[in-house]
Amino acid sequence: MNIIYTDVLVVGGGLAGLRLAVAAKQRGHETIVLSLVPPKRSHSKAAQGGMQASLGNVIKGQGDNEDVHFEDTVRGSDWGADQEVVRMFVNTAPKAVRELAAWGVPWSRVRKGDRTVIINGQKVTITERDEAHGLVAQRDFGGTKKWRTCYVSDGTGHAMLQAVGDQAIGDGVAVHERVEALALIHDGSRCYGAVVRNLITGELAAYVAKATALATGGAGRLYRVTTNAVINEGIGHAIALETGVAALGNMEAVQFHPTGIFPAGILVTEGCRGDGGLLKDVDGHRFMPDYEPEKKELASRDVVSRRMEEHIAKGKGVKSHFGEHVWLDITLLGEHHIKQNLREVFDICHYFLGVDPVKDMIPVRPAQHYTMGGLRTLPTGESPTLKGLFAAGEAACWDMHGFNRLGGNSVAETVVAGMIVGEFISDFCDREDLNIPVGLVRDAVAREQAKLDALLAGKGTESASVLKAEMQTLMTDKVGIFRTGEKLTQAVETLQQLLARSRNMGVPYKSSGANPELVTAYRTQKMLRLALTIAYGALVRTESRGAHFRNDYPRRNDAQWLKRTLATWKNDSDTLPTLGYEPLDVKRMELPPGWRGYGAKDYVDHPETAARLAEVEAIRHKLAGADRITRQQALLPFEHLLPARLRGRNERIDEPMPARAAE
């Protein structure tokens, strides 16, 4: 049996995994990253528009700070987020941008003086400050009060992944490419690593580690129409679920991005609308102001996606061979802007649609985009129920996005979580010893080998690719933007049938080495469990919150549902997850639940909301003369939750820090 030992095992080589690995390696821990693909090809690369961090360098970002970013994020989450974690995040995001600036990310920079921008369909001249010249620039994004999204043209994720990937190489982080974790090794209370399959040779190995981190990204490929890369199949989520011990939080919270190109579903960035692009219907009418007079195209993604579908349902969609869509119009931004700041969008339109976005409108329709749910962790990134198992990024639910993530908060989360969890995982390794249970490791490998052998030797008649396609179509049709009890019941029943059928899969191509059909087969079984976790969680949650919208329960219901779904999969033979719930504590919220400022104004209050609101008001009133930091600390202290080296304020043009003492 091949056993590989390390201190830290990171499953996933995207931004979160690589940044976490760099942190652990710099702290002196041996670190191995497992990746399905060469790490620079990970889906982090597809993040186009940018990363939110309240630097406040541009004039339209003036007055921005952690407090504003915090409120935008909590409102965006429809109060589903953990407010302490949001605080940790917003305080670290500026540090992450500045670190990446030093590591070589060519952030787009502010140019002093006048420039013309498009705001609300109109050309407006704004003047950037002299003192901001050359600092990192910000653009507008949905659901934000200030221009906060730092960017590198529209290749932000690409540039970040280059820099972090190169840093990892420079630090000598080992990356084992083209391997896949099939199962976590654990004894019901402690995680010891993973059973890993080499996708070239088909051989299994046990990777035994003091600490294991899941950084496997999202699960978009559970859906037929998704912006996600083909590798985002949620296998990291699934292997956590299959431990029976670790819980997945809020899996029913699935984001649909308003602007997937139609019909391929490839993303064009929110920056298109942030920079002034408009959504138009079959008549060329700009319809978003009719629904959202305040934020228009720049309400949060869940709201814009629903309004687009609502408008199409009213008969205002554009009919095409593949179905209906609406238009994204960025022609008003002009050729120079598009070719400079939206060049990936230009390429995508050119190659996949044969459309020149300088002259023509882009056909778009919402597509699955982001998995808010993930391995439930503490603010340290560690699972509260399976010691030694950590998670970071989209695979995690620590939980900063609640039921809807803001654009620009995901790439930001990857590096911020990598920095924070990387420190805590290092503390864990400093503190913990590892007694290797050799029998347990051997059994885990044998179990996975037996499953693969059974698939290859069996005479099953079901085709994995057919089952997978049925699941994907079902998820898009029944567990999508608009959900009902009826559709979700059908989805759960059909998924259970698919799960039963998946136990009778055959793999006609018998090679045990590079065998794409075998891969589809074992992944499909895992994906079906995850799909059931989403569909069943959505069925039970009889309210609407963020991206989870129920036509039959259209109101957010804080009285009953201000709580996080926790799903576990207790027995291998189960056909449904076991659901539990973890209440969010209103009495400790810095921003008690209220109206988001866009979308429906209709919700049921939690019984404790009024009292907490009064309390927050009283504290603010009492500290009216104090600075914002003091006021904030009185409401929700968080700095003690951060690793020591990531504490401290963030300097801005308008919030200068005293000069360093001369050395």
Added chain:
Amino acid sequence: MSAVQGGQKIRLHILRYNPQKKQDAPRVQTYELEEAHGMTLFIALNEIRDKQDPSLSFDFVCRAGICGSCAMMINGRPGLACRTLTKNVGPDVHLAPLPVFELIADLSVNTGKWMRAMSERLETWVHMKQRELDLTRIERPMDPELAEKIYELDRCIECGCCVAGCGTARMREDFVGAVGLNKIARFRLDPRDGRSDEDYYELVGDDDGVFGCMSLLACHDVCPKELPLQTQIAFVRRKMAAQGLK
């Protein structure tokens, strides 16, 4: 959207070989399928795998032309399969794996291994002047145009097309290729990197580096990101020649 065509038959002639399998021999296998509207090679290859031949190996990740996974020889020319429309290369399409790189199986090659080795050799990361950063402070300003120039070179997706199209790479196993030379040009431009031309000369001042380039410049023609490889290689060569004469 334009009128729906489709319905016509196309044929993919794929060079197949799995070196992992004993007794496997390289051969060309032909698959026929119906062309759909807007069909890309990504769609066509997946349809073949789902409906005709589950053993066919190829690599896709983003399927949007940004990750560099799916470079292959398309009718004899390196390109990204995911964004290639079948109507532009058919009805007979010849597909082969990229040369130079280690073959995994069929159309799948190990570009990741090659790129990591190149990165380690050329030390393609910013060599920071000071390692410890005070992250609470405002970032250092950078000229906005310089940031754009760096991004222009940073757009490389390490797909391997330039290496596959390179005459020198066929002859010299250790040649760093246009991808490597472009990276040197990128870090040379970056004021955050503390290295000098003397340091870069150590890395690429020989025949496996910039002096190995024969200026055939297929790299420039086939780069899917249209990087200015011709000017960058010429620029690095001039700087390295000057350094060599010192």
